[in-house]
Amino acid sequence: MSYPVWTVPVAAVVLMSFTATAAVLDAVLDSARRGGGWRERVGRPVWEAARLLRQRRRTTVAPDALLWRLGTSGPLVVALLMAVVIPLGGRAVTDPVVGVVWFNAFDVALWLLWWCAGWGANSVYGLVGGYRFVAQALAYELPLMFALTAPAVAAGSLRLSEVVAAQDRVWFVVWAPVAFLVFLLAVTGFSVWGPLSYPAGWDVAAGVLAEPSGVDRLLLLTGRYALLAAGAGMATALFLGGGAGPLLPGWLWSGLKILAVLAVLVAMRRRLPILRADRVMKRAWLVLLPLTLVQLLVVSVLTYGGS
Amino acid sequence: MDALPAVATMLALAAGGIAGLYLVHQVTAVAADPLRASPFVSGSPPAQHAMSRFHVRWYTVTLLFLAFDVEMLFMYPWALVVADKGAGAIVEMFAFLGVLMAGVVYAWREGALRWS
Amino acid sequence: MVVDGWLDRLAARRPHVLLAITPGATAARLATEDALVDVGAVVTASPADADVLVVVGYPGEEMADAIGDVWRQLPGPRVRTQVVDPAAAGAAIRAAVAGLSGGGQRAEALRRHDEWRTGADHRNDGDPDESPGHRGHAEHGGHGESMPMPGGLMMAERADDRDGLKLDVLEVTLGPVLADWPAGLVVTAAVQGDVVRKVDARVVGAESTAVPSFWDGADGRRRAAAHLDSLARLLAVVGWPAMAQRVRVVRDAALGAGPVSDVRSRLAVVDRRLRRSRTLRWATDGLGVLTPQMARRLDVTGPAARAADDGGDVTARWRCWLTDADAVLAGRDPGPAVGPRGRGRGDRTASAALLDAACRLMVGLDLAAARIVLASFDPDPDEIAVAVPRRVED
Numbered sequence: 041m042s043y044p045v046w047t048v049p050v051a052a053v054v055l056m057s058f059t060a061t062a063a064v065l066d067a068v069l070d071s072a073r074r075g076g077g078w079r080e081r082v083g084r085p086v087w088e089a090a091r092l093l094r095q096r097r098r099t100t101v102a103p104d105a106l107l108w109r110l111g112t113s114g115p116l117v118v119a120l121l122m123a124v125v126i127p128l129g130g131r132a133v134t135d136p137v138v139g140v141v142w143f144n145a146f147d148v149a150l151w152l153l154w155w156c157a158g159w160g161a162n163s164v165y166g167l168v169g170g171y172r173f174v175a176q177a178l179a180y181e182l183p184l185m186f187a188l189t190a191p192a193v194a195a196g197s198l199r200l201s202e203v204v205a206a207q208d209r210v211w212f213v214v215w216a217p218v219a220f221l222v223f224l225l226a227v228t229g230f231s232v233w234g235p236l237s238y239p240a241g242w243d244v245a246a247g248v249l250a251e252p253s254g255v256d257r258l259l260l261l262t263g264r265y266a267l268l269a270a271g272a273g274m275a276t277a278l279f280l281g282g283g284a285g286p287l288l289p290g291w292l293w294s295g296l297k298i299l300a301v302l303a304v305l306v307a308m309r310r311r312l313p314i315l316r317a318d319r320v321m322k323r324a325w326l327v328l329l330p331l332t333l334v335q336l337l338v339v340s341v342l343t344y345g346g347s
Numbered sequence: 348m349d350a351l352p353a354v355a356t357m358l359a360l361a362a363g364g365i366a367g368l369y370l371v372h373q374v375t376a377v378a379a380d381p382l383r384a385s386p387f388v389s390g391s392p393p394a395q396h397a398m399s400r401f402h403v404r405w406y407t408v409t410l411l412f413l414a415f416d417v418e419m420l421f422m423y424p425w426a427l428v429v430a431d432k433g434a435g436a437i438v439e440m441f442a443f444l445g446v447l448m449a450g451v452v453y454a455w456r457e458g459a460l461r462w463s
Numbered sequence: 464m465v466v467d468g469w470l471d472r473l474a475a476r477r478p479h480v481l482l483a484i485t486p487g488a489t490a491a492r493l494a495t496e497d498a499l500v501d502v503g504a505v506v507t508a509s510p511a512d513a514d515v516l517v518v519v520g521y522p523g524e525e526m527a528d529a530i531g532d533v534w535r536q537l538p539g540p541r542v543r544t545q546v547v548d549p550a551a552a553g554a555a556i557r558a559a560v561a562g563l564s565g566g567g568q569r570a571e572a573l574r575r576h577d578e579w580r581t582g583a584d585h586r587n588d589g590d591p592d593e594s595p596g597h598r599g600h601a602e603h604g605g606h607g608e609s610m611p612m613p614g615g616l617m618m619a620e621r622a623d624d625r626d627g628l629k630l631d632v633l634e635v636t637l638g639p640v641l642a643d644w645p646a647g648l649v650v651t652a653a654v655q656g657d658v659v660r661k662v663d664a665r666v667v668g669a670e671s672t673a674v675p676s677f678w679d680g681a682d683g684r685r686r687a688a689a690h691l692d693s694l695a696r697l698l699a700v701v702g703w704p705a706m707a708q709r710v711r712v713v714r715d716a717a718l719g720a721g722p723v724s725d726v727r728s729r730l731a732v733v734d735r736r737l738r739r740s741r742t743l744r745w746a747t748d749g750l751g752v753l754t755p756q757m758a759r760r761l762d763v764t765g766p767a768a769r770a771a772d773d774g775g776d777v778t779a780r781w782r783c784w785l786t787d788a789d790a791v792l793a794g795r796d797p798g799p800a801v802g803p804r805g806r807g808r809g810d811r812t813a814s815a816a817l818l819d820a821a822c823r824l825m826v827g828l829d830l831a832a833a834r835i836v837l838a839s840f841d842p843d844p845d846e847i848a849v850a851v852p853r854r855v856e857d
Contacts, residue, residue, distance in 0.1 A: 375467075377539050382576070383577045383578060384578040385532070385536060387510055389638055389641040391532065392532060396616050396617070400630055404829075
């Protein structure tokens with residue numbers, strides 16, 4: 041089931057609305073000391089956008105301009121392309137047979153894009169940040185892939201509408217809680233957010249964010265929130281039954297669940313310190329990866345037993 | 348809608364939106380052309396170009412990753428048929444994954460996951 | 464333009480500020496941090512993101528050069544201001560933010576195109592033929608491997624790494640204008656990838672470095688605030704800004720006039736949260752171990768020396784700050800002549816010993832770990848009156 045072509049801009053607007061919501065949530069959750077009634081904070085994304093539209097762009101000495109541009113605008117484009125397959129109330133703009141793989145392919149594209157964002161400026165801090173992303177991705181990507189497989193196995197399909205439909209009785213988060221949590225962690229990973237914002241570390245003057253200014257920076261920061269929103273949308277479809285729920289229409293249920301997941305993702309930023317890749321690599325491979333494999337085994341056996 | 352036109356439309360939208368934003372920025376920014384400045388090295392001019400043969404100390408992890416990444420090629424088709432094929436498919440796949448995990452444990456014992 | 468005024472007003476609601484802090488200006492720094500919160504400004508880590516550059520204290524000549532370099536990197540709209548008198552911080556910050564709006568910014572932007580070139584002219588005192596990359600690197604000329612590249616910058620040289628590979632070595636300077644970094648400290652590091660191979664540290668002085676450190680003295684509350692100030696910097700470097708902010712709030716309470724019991728109860732909340740955090744321990748455990756023998760040999764005293772008996776890693780040091788802060792708040796005599804970082808020996812101050820220890824332990828670590836180790840010693844440049852260069856190779 042899918043919508044006609046005019047729904048593509050609608051999907052883009054919906055994603056950007058969730059993106060803006062994520063930015064507002066982040067401002068509201070900020071625990072600043074004073075000058076901080078929530079009304080003062082809600083407007084922050086607007087002020088930041090205005091500030092960056094006013095600010096001049098920047099170029100450095102012998103930058104790799106093409107790759108840099110690719111890296112600053114790429115994350116937003118990836119989030120928009122992910123949004124094409126994310127169902128809202130059981131239906132998406134398009135519903136390919138390989139919807140889950142589609143999402144996977146684009147989150148891997150982010151390896152290149154974030155690295156480009158760091159590399160392009162010919163700046164030491166940016167370069168270190170770009171390579172930090174690759175190291176971090178080596179830690180989260182495999183658990184993410186196996187976490188993605190769990191709902192697909194349970195539904196016997198890679199088509200997202202069928203994955204959602206297969207949850208009509210029990211949401212997959214019940215069978216696969218570990219996969220759900222791993223998925224959320226990985227979303228913060230490819231969004232360079234909170235505990236996994238190691239590539240944008242404060243210790244290297246914000247790493248991949250050190251050099252872009254003006255509209256370049258605006259695009260990169262927007263892309264970051266958009267990736268969180270797309271990740272929340274995907275989590276809802278894969279693990280939280282999509283638009284399933286009583287009384288309210290399906291699209292509204294989808295929206296509410298996405299909002300809830302988004303709030304959790306945004307809130308993670310203030311709960312934990314940065315998990316540096318060299319410090320968590322061992323735990324990712326020796327704890328997280330086996331855990332997701334066991335999770336997948338459980339789901340496989342349950343699916344086989346239930347069929 | 349088929350995937351291809353949907354994706355093409357979204358790509359066109361994204362490109363148009365980003366191009367539009369750059370155009371808006373030309374008008375709103377204090378200056379339309381970018382400022383050429385030295386990259387930030389916390390107060391000093393950079394001594395050399397930063398782009399360099401970066402010492403990627405975690406290269407052994409990339410090899411481990413490749414093994415699993417290739418395995419994912421089997422994983423997706425397997426996910427579609429596991430319910431039909433039954434116990435045999437589960438045993439075979441997890442035996443294979445077990446072998447890969449043994450590789451991970453070996454690499455860990457060899458110190459591949461620790462580099463600082 | 465109409466749009467300009469409209470955008471200006473929105474943009475000025477939350478300006479981003481880069482701080483350039485000189486040694487000996489701790490009081491002015493604290494006042495500045497406070498004033499920034501009042502106008503809704505946020506501290507940023509890089510000039511590309513900054514609208515306002517705040518110079519805190521009187522920079523000496525070398526520091527002023529570095530600040531000038533960073534100032535040229537602000538894309539604009541930009542305003543530069545200076546805070547010397549703590550009482551004047553609020554007015555200076557408000558005036559700076561007001562300066563971000565208005566037609567003057569466009570006029571200034573039209574005059575700036577290539578700050579790399581103007582920076583080169585500036586650094587070489589008006590000799591535009593001498594490109595900036597050559598400054599101080601004449602010794603590379605004889606190697607034959609390096610050649611001038613676009614922008615007048617050199618390519619990186621190669622050297623053996625610890626695995627026996629020949630890899631590029633970059634010379635990276637950390638400080639003096641760097642967020643949550645000891646004021647005026649400059650660490651020149653040779654890095655391969657992001658591994659620090661060689662460290663060379665010095666303090667570029669303020670105009671006058673003869674002032675006693677803000678944190679010295681027999682006042683228990685100020686002593687506690689000194690430790691919390693260090694802790695907040697460490698947490699920021701570790702990458703936990705929300706927690707760093709909470710610690711700064713307790714620090715300000717300790718410096719304020721409220722009842723001690725209130726400060727202690729706030730500290731207890733933060734203390735529990737930090738000691739319970741497993742992820743913080745992942746970040747700091749086993750890092751930068753200072754053994755008791757090393758501590759004695761290097762004349763390290765104060766909390767860092769006590770932490771050496773308790774494991775000696777970064778975790779032990781931040782725990783020691785927490786314990787000491789609460790102890791002095793509870794009334795333990797901080798000792799009359801001893802600063803928060805220890806007593807020093809002869810003409811070598813406690814902070815000089817801490818810097819020495821930190822530099823030795825930074826070698827061989829990656830940039831993140833190296834910065835965390837340095838932050839866990841947190842040498843106070845106010846104490847290091849004379850710039851003493853020290854060089855460590857692995």
